[in-house]
Amino acid sequence: MNVTPNQEPHGASLVIVDDHGLVLEGMRSLLSTLPGIETLSTARTGSEALALLRTVRADVFIIDIELPDMDGFELIRRIRQVRPRARIVVGTMHEEIWTLCKLADYSVDAVVLKASDPQLLRHAVASVLEGQRYFCPRFREVYDRLNRRRRAAGQMYEAPTVRELEVLKGIARGWTTTEISARLFISDNTVETHRKSLMLKFGARNSADLVMKAVERGFINVPCE
């Protein structure tokens, strides 16, 4: 933990959370020149970040989604329990759909994929400080392309199509891709595509997660014995 006071009065209080020291320093130097920042603290773990909540004001969090002690989403939830109006900027190396979906579901204020130009992070934080949201091009590209209607319909999840539902039921029965494709008279590749669509629509990380969410949302009936 490390706190750097700043001369600017009434400025924002930033907290950077990342387990990688180098990244931490990089971010610090990148962001310290931004105007309107009063304090700039760093934490290497989720627990450290939560501890900081008691000592500094912490208006804006810049969070690496993959942390050693807890998953970044858990950190976000716990920050919001204490500081519901804190702004969250997320940096991540993961580009998997489910991560991006989840970020959208969490209504974070900005997302910058780490592969992007570091300046984007600076931009993102600047935007957030001005009360605006920011999502890097790469995030928008991946998320928008495959999820237009979802965004259009607000936060609602998309319902699976007829064919997807057939695949879904196969998965819930424990069938492999090959078994499903044989039963539906389509290729393995197609089944995989349907599974991918399903996981996208449900924001699931894998088939087990998919089945769980499908049951929760009533797309698979559980015989209540």
Add this chain to the structure above:
Amino acid sequence: MNVTPNQEPHGASLVIVDDHGLVLEGMRSLLSTLPGIETLSTARTGSEALALLRTVRADVFIIDIELPDMDGFELIRRIRQVRPRARIVVGTMHEEIWTLCKLADYSVDAVVLKASDPQLLRHAVASVLEGQRYFCPRFREVYDRLNRRRRAAGQMYEAPTVRELEVLKGIARGWTTTEISARLFISDNTVETHRKSLMLKFGARNSADLVMKAVERGFINVPCE
């Protein structure tokens, strides 16, 4: 399809179902010398076998569990719809636990793993003809060792242990093995072992199937929204 009448009056009517011609012929010659057999028919697919139900008496079915047009278990179910008292002898190359569990659940009359001595098949059919059940040593070995209580308790499935339940919940949340192990402070290997136990106890083929069965049996709560 092929029907061979036999001189023996009031003898049994056998149907052999296997998609592999060589195996079919091998079985035919192996079994044709058994006393007490009136007719011996063969089928290469599930549909052929079902069609035979209309033309021959069919007391005993010798079924290869992996068939081109339908899964052997489906065939068993459909045979039983028409001929509930038909006796089922299963030959399979699969030694995966879930197959063995399922065979046990289906209360088939005999099981011979194909890796076994062919004479065992003869023995199995002979036993079944005498009204007894038969399970080859290899099946018993695999199934007994890991599933004593289950058999002792009749058809009841075994409940997961406390630790297994924790792993199960992680799986249902879509966590990977590594994520679960990190949260429970145990090794990946241990989590895998627990998952294997769970799949054994639930007779599940994979994690998706496991989640589904766990929900069905009430080990995972679905928030009924």
Add this chain to the structure above:
DNA sequence: CGAAGTCTCACGGTTTTCCGTGATTTTACG
């Protein structure tokens, strides 16, 4: 004490899933 059960861990190999990407055809609708 001994047997059974639980929890832990290791290892090597195979199969399946997962992921991104891009493309074509078919269907449905205004």
Add this chain to the structure above:
DNA sequence: CGTAAAATCACGGAAAACCGTGAGACTTCG
């Protein structure tokens, strides 16, 4: 007739699950 969604297929690489097997530590219960 366009356009958008749905359904189909392919491919290559990476990650994860799956499988069998064996084994040590610790607990619990008869």
